[in-house]
Amino acid sequence: MxxxxxHRVPRAGLDPIDGPAAALAIIRLAVRSPSRSETxxxxxxxxxxxxxxxxxSDTDRxxxxxxxxxxxxxAAAGTGRxxxxxxxxxxxxxxxxxPDDPDRWLEMSDLADAAGVELxxxxxxxxxxxxxxxxxxxxxRW
Numbered sequence: 001m002x003x004x005x006x007h008r009v010p011r012a013g014l015d016p017i018d019g020p021a022a023a024l025a026i027i028r029l030a031v032r033s034p035s036r037s038e039t040x041x042x043x044x045x046x047x048x049x050x051x052x053x054x055x056x057s058d059t060d061r062x063x064x065x066x067x068x069x070x071x072x073x074x075a076a077a078g079t080g081r082x083x084x085x086x087x088x089x090x091x092x093x094x095x096x097x098x099p100d101d102p103d104r105w106l107e108m109s110d111l112a113d114a115a116g117v118e119l120x121x122x123x124x125x126x127x128x129x130x131x132x133x134x135x136x137x138x139x140x141r142w
Contacts, residue, residue: 012050017042019142020121020131023086027123030055035092035125039068043076044120046083062098065089065122069108073115084118094126101132 009025010017017023023042030040030053039059043051056068069087076082087108091098098104105122112119120141124130133140 010050012052013045014049016048017044017050017086018048020123023121024123024129026050026053027086027088031088031090031125032057035090037092038090039065040088040090041068041072042086042088043072043082044084044086045081048084048120051081059089062089062091062100062104066104066107066111069119070111073112073117073119077115077117082117084120085112086121086123087119088123088125091124091126097124097130097132097135101130102135105132105136105138 009029010022015022017026026042027040032038037058037060039056041054041056043054045051054072056064059065059068065087069085073085076085101124108122109119118141122132124132
C-alpha cells in the first residue's frame with residue numbers, strides 16, 4: 001500500500017471520513033468474500049473520524065437494514081461519542097436499487113436523527129453500488 005494519502009485507508013480516530021471514497025475504502029475491507037447478505041455500519045465521531053465498524057450477517061430482507069440502523073443508532077447515542085454513521089447493505093447479485101430504497105433512506109435518516117446521530121450515507125452494493133439518497137435528489141451530507 002502506498003504512503004500517499006489518496007491511497008491510504010483512513011485511520012480510526014485520526015483521519016476524517018470526509019467523502020464516499022474514504023468510507024468505501026473502509027467498508028470494502030469489511031465486506032465478506034464471497035459476497036453474502038449483510039449490513040455494515042461505520043460509526044463516526046462528531047469530527048467524522050472512524051470509531052468502529054459493525055457487521056450484521058444474514059440481513060436477507062431489504063427492510064432488515066432499517067432495524068439494524070434503529071438498534072445501532074440508539075445504542076450509539078447512549079455513548080455520547082458517536083455523531084454519525086455510514087451504512088452499507090450488501091445484496092449479492094440483486095439489482096440495485098430496490099424500488100423501496102428511497103423510502104428506507106428517509107425512514108433510517110429519521111430514526112438516526114431521533115437518536116441524535118446523523119445518517120451520512122447509505123450505500124447499496126448489489127450488481128452496482130448506489131446511494132438511494134441520490135434517487136431522491138437529496139444533497140450529499142459529506
